Amino acid sequence: MKYKVVIPAAGQGKRMNAGINKQFIQLGQLPVIIHTLSVFEHDPDCTGIILVINEKETATFEEMLWTYQIKKVQHLVRGGKERQHSVYNGLVKMDSNVELVLVHDGARPFVTIEKIHELVHVASKQGAAILAVPVKDTIKKVTNNLVDETVERSSLWAVQTPQAFRVAILVEAYEQAIRAGFIGTDEASLVEYLGMPITIVMGDYENIKLTTPEDLTYGESILQKRQK
Numbered sequence: 001m002k003y004k005v006v007i008p009a010a011g012q013g014k015r016m017n018a019g020i021n022k023q024f025i026q027l028g029q030l031p032v033i034i035h036t037l038s039v040f041e042h043d044p045d046c047t048g049i050i051l052v053i054n055e056k057e058t059a060t061f062e063e064m065l066w067t068y069q070i071k072k073v074q075h076l077v078r079g080g081k082e083r084q085h086s087v088y089n090g091l092v093k094m095d096s097n098v099e100l101v102l103v104h105d106g107a108r109p110f111v112t113i114e115k116i117h118e119l120v121h122v123a124s125k126q127g128a129a130i131l132a133v134p135v136k137d138t139i140k141k142v143t144n145n146l147v148d149e150t151v152e153r154s155s156l157w158a159v160q161t162p163q164a165f166r167v168a169i170l171v172e173a174y175e176q177a178i179r180a181g182f183i184g185t186d187e188a189s190l191v192e193y194l195g196m197p198i199t200i201v202m203g204d205y206e207n208i209k210l211t212t213p214e215d216l217t218y219g220e221s222i223l224q225k226r227q228k
Helices: 032-041 055-067 083-091 113-126 167-180 187-194 213-227
Strands: 003-008 046-053 073-078 100-103 128-134 139-143 146-151 157-166 199-202
Touching (some): 032 046, 032 113, 046 055, 046 083, 055 073, 083 167, 100 167, 113 128, 113 157, 157 167
Parallel strands (some): 003 100, 046 073
Antiparallel strands (some): 100 157, 128 157, 139 146
């Protein structure tokens, strides 16, 4: 099924301590955001990309899109105060005939087209689906550096992106959140707040979000392994 994708890339990523938008950090021979955009650029089922950016970085993004021949970006949209606002700014730019929308982190460059297609297939049938992987580590609930309890692990999943939705469902979820003043942690949390079911699709442990300098080291290893 065909889809469009909203990619938020406006955050400055303070935990990366890079002094620049982490989307511009070189990973191998390319900026992080170009790795991410290239996945959707080469997916024939993706009919368009809406890229949400910091307005002050417009010229930099435009130059990179031209340099690396990323042609599916249809809109460069100004980001909002929170991620939720940024994604909504992108969502309202969606054509009225689009049925399925994905939302994907700009700093998550290792998603595969195969996983995207699995996700799209499920979302097209169920209405809402997200990539996630089972938590591998033991999880403790902690208060003031003291352990309160060990959380039962078998039902815990670490959520990734893309997250995929029928456009009508996601728009309704955003409008309900706006009316209620609800701020969620991701798009799925808004759909949960709406009371709609969300299906889990098994993700990939390599589909990491680049958040800290340590993630870049791991990211380089993933890149080298895939290039081999």
